[in-house]
Amino acid sequence: MLSAAPTGKPTEEKNAPASPPRGRGSRAVPVDLHHLSLLGVLAVLVAVGAVTAPEQFLSAGNLQLILTQASVIGVVTVGVTFVIIGGGIDLSVGAIVALASVWATTVATQEFGLGGMLLCALLVGLGCGLVNGLLIAYGPMVPFIATLAMLASARGLALQISDGKTQVIEVDAVLELGMRDAYVLGVPPLVLVFAAVTLAGWLLLGRTTFGRRTVAVGGNAEAARLAGIDVKRQRLLLYLLSGLCCGIAAFMLIVLTGSGQNTNGNLYELDAIAAAIIGGTLLSGGRGTITGSVLGVLVFTTITNLFALNNLQSDVQQIAKGAIIVAAVLVQHRTARSGTA
DSSP states (O other), rough: OEETTTTTEEOOOOTSSSSOOOOHHHHHHHHHHHHHHHHHHHHHHHHHHHHHHHHHHTTTHHHHHHHHHHHHHHHHHHHHHHHHTTTTOSSEEEEHHHHHHHHHHHHHHHTHHHHHHHHHHHHHHHHHHHHHHHHHHOOOOHHHHHHHHHHHHHHHHHHHTTTTTOOEOOOOOHHTSSGGGOOOOTTTHHHHHHHHHHHHHHHHHHHHHHHOOOOHHHHHHHHHTTTOOHHEEEEEEEEHHHHHHHHHHHHHHHHSSSSSSSTTTTTHHHHHHHHHHHOOTTSSSHHHOOHHHHHHHHHHHHHHHHHHHHHHOOOOOOHHHHHHHHHHHHHHHHHHHHHOO
């Protein structure tokens, strides 16, 4: 509320906020700068690839490979980003991908063709997300314990269903999606799916009431409850969304590998969480973007590709990823401190 000063100019009351609330306008500039920094990192990686392996790295086939490899984990990361922004964590995404891929590739399921396999993968992902959401929102169980239990259970069930064997795809319509003839203007179908999921996630988080409620619940669950938001329902929906993304990723992995295995999705939970973190998502919740998470996925995938092209050992690659994660967390901490100073 404004009052007139003796000079005729309006002045703010003493108790009026001096700056926008945290998590809103005050966050816009740091997040944009963070995106630019990630684009800078990608540019550096591309330059390194152009110098160390110019013919291989810059080839159209290799660029298609990078995007295709980023697609599966990228879809998982979109779901994980929503969960983390909402104040949760999901350690079970890799195991859910494995279970959905195995269940969708059993002989009985393959008899229903492409549609039946896709539906099965989505339903398994949603079912696991429902269990996670119910345990966490209405259990109540802390997300770490609930999703850790799901990780163990889903892995065990995937092993039991597959009997530890690789289940080969016999459905031609599924196999054809992974062939070059299915590319659209040189773009693999999996990349198009990744782009569609990314766009949907971006719109859902930034342009809908659901997205605003997610940020509110992650920022301060009690304040969100007092504002009229059904916090339990919101958390349930977030884990359903994560499970749905896992189901989509599982079918994409089936197309990519032409099989279903209980080892699918190994360490996906770590890769997805790491990509979200370096993309600017706070582990404490309340802040994050889909754009940042996708850039994080591309950074990690490009690093993996560079190490493979230059015949560098995987242990050095893991060290490099760890260093990037630590640096990203330190930058987040420094940004948060400067924003509250």
